[in-house]
Amino acid sequence: MSRRVASAPAIAAPLGGCAGIQSALAPRGTEAQEIGALFWTVTGVSAAVTILVLVVTAIALRGPDGWCRVLATDRMVVGGGIVLPVVVLSILLVYGLLVMQVGAARSRDAEGLGVTITGKRWWWQVVYEDRDGREIVSANELRLPVGRPVAIRLETDDVIHSFWAPQLGGKLDMIPGRSNTLTLEATEAGVSRAQCAEYCGGAHALMSMYVVALEPDAYEAWLAAEAAPASEPASEPARRGMALFLQNGCGACHAVRGTEADGTIGPDLTHVGGRLSLGAAALPNDADAFARWIADNQHVKPGNLMPPYRNLSRDELAAIAAYLEGLD
CATH class of the missing domain: 2.60.40.420 (Cupredoxins -  blue copper proteins)
Incomplete structure (x- = not known):
């Protein structure tokens, strides 16, 4: 049995029906879960404010005269037009900063060995570092251990690319001459899909990769096998x-x-x-x-x-x- 099948038992189902394999609304990583919670919070607050504005507008247009006079007072204008937006936006700002701070703390705790992904024309070079300091070169696929934050160094050999694995975290640009770091922590084993999210040339839309999250023991076994030389042809x-x-x-x-x-x-x-x-x-x-x-x-x-x-x-x-x- 090949390692393609044996090392990732959850691969067949997502690839058979790809619904959700690249959806940010189906998080499989800690960072993606936090981004999802922030998204739904902002969406919920926006919906509530929109409904409130529509109700107030309807009352102002069709409501009783007494209610219309209340809405026309300076106190209502200041409260609804200045105080309410300041309070709501301040709460959302603090919440967003707290989420970012949690992500920054996780970055400091990320697994030191890490992975370097380099954007090329139009494919991905993926280099792992094992516990002995050896570099293990692969391409066009990223494998991660479940439950461990991993520092992903993002670089490019040519133009600006952008790495985005929506089910695992946010996107981060790959800029010539710079090395940016993205921390990813998978919460469950399985396969998701990453995409270059910055237009980089003619085949930009075909610059993708699969991200395979493995249980820690399976990941260590895979990494050891990946470090080995190629097997001799059997036929x-x-x-x-x-x-x-x-x-x-x-x-x-x-x-x-x-x-x-x-x-x-x-x-x-x-x-x-x-x-x-x-x-x-x-x-x-x-x-x-x-x-x-x-x-x-x-x-x-x-x-x-x-x-x-x-x-x-x-x-x-x-x-x-x-x-x-x-x-x-």
């Missing part, structure tokens, strides 16, 4: 695919640890078969999708930096796809 088609992968120069752009492939231009493919998607959530992760991406990736994601390999035969594409699918 003859996969072995042929590995040879074709190297012969066609794929290793000049992509790294597969444990092989001659050591490129840094494109995503690290050491464990690409264990991820939930290809092309930054543009395609599902299966052999057909690998073959389609290799042969016609510009149609899938126009403007990405990988050239299409239309010179490969169908059998050669199938062999390379078998090799990459087995890298879990």
